[in-house]
Amino acid sequence: xxxxxxxxxxxxxxxxxxxxxxxxxxxxxxxxxxxxxxxxxxxxxxxxxxxxxxxxxxxxxxxxxxxxxxxxxxxxxxxxxxxxxxxxxxxxxxxxxxxxxxxxxxxxxxxxxxxxxxxxxxxxxxxxxxxxxxxxxxxxxxxxxxxxxxxxxxxxxxxxxxxxxxxxxxxxxxxxx
Numbered sequence: 001x002x003x004x005x006x007x008x009x010x011x012x013x014x015x016x017x018x019x020x021x022x023x024x025x026x027x028x029x030x031x032x033x034x035x036x037x038x039x040x041x042x043x044x045x046x047x048x049x050x051x052x053x054x055x056x057x058x059x060x061x062x063x064x065x066x067x068x069x070x071x072x073x074x075x076x077x078x079x080x081x082x083x084x085x086x087x088x089x090x091x092x093x094x095x096x097x098x099x100x101x102x103x104x105x106x107x108x109x110x111x112x113x114x115x116x117x118x119x120x121x122x123x124x125x126x127x128x129x130x131x132x133x134x135x136x137x138x139x140x141x142x143x144x145x146x147x148x149x150x151x152x153x154x155x156x157x158x159x160x161x162x163x164x165x166x167x168x169x170x171x172x173x174x175x176x177x
Contacts, residue, residue: 001079001105002044002175005098006088007150008112009143010134011119011126013164014088015058017112020164021171022049022086033078034070036062044176045083050092056126060091067091072100079104090142098153108175111150112167115160116143 006021008014025040030052038049050071051062060067071092079085085105101107127133150157156174158167 001083001085002108003079003085003101003105004087004108004110004171004175005093005101006110006112006171007090007093007146007155008114009116009119009146010090010139011122012112012114013122013167014112015053015056016164017158017167017171018053018059018086018088020168022047023168025049028053033074035067035074039082042084046081047084047086048078048082050085050087051089056130058089060087060089060093063091065091068094068096071097075100076104090146093146093149095149095152098149108171109150109153109155110158110171110174111146111155112158113150113160118160119143 006014006017022040022042025042025047027041028038028049031037031039035050036052038052040047040049049059051059053059054062075085085101098107098109123134123139149155156171158170162170
């Protein structure tokens with residue numbers, strides 16, 4: 001069983017890359033048991049995606065702030081039913097969750113290393129749509145957190161400048177080759 005998690009700074013393109021990576025996953029259904037998740041049939045077997053897909057602030061950002069408390073007993077129990085578990089975002093981007101994943105299956109961590117100016121531009125565009133602005137101090141903390149997690153867990157880096165499809169293909173090659 002493979003557990004795949006994507007991290008990166010706010011505005012780095014995690015949701016867009018997730019859409020490209022999962023584009024051929026079909027028959028998605030939403031569940032809540034006690035964690036919000038989606039199920040899929042994929043070319044690689046049945047998959048579970050953590051959180052719900054939304055145009056902004058999707059993935060694990062749809063989970064509550066205390067999601068780790070519910071996921072610790074839940075994930076080991078449900079994981080046996082899936083070939084792939086996929087997640088992206090900040091909510092579960094922490095050592096506690098990553099260590100849990102490493103104990104359950106083959107853990108693949110990807111770090112989307114997008115240029116800071118592009119991230120800022122994307123956050124501004126998102127803010128214009130949602131009316132929500134992320135605090136610059138909070139953003140800086142998230143950038144540092146994700147960079148440090150990438151280093152600690154030896155994440156596979158997806159470099160800035162790739163199209164979402166090229167990034168998704170790179171992820172597939174790393175995971176399924």
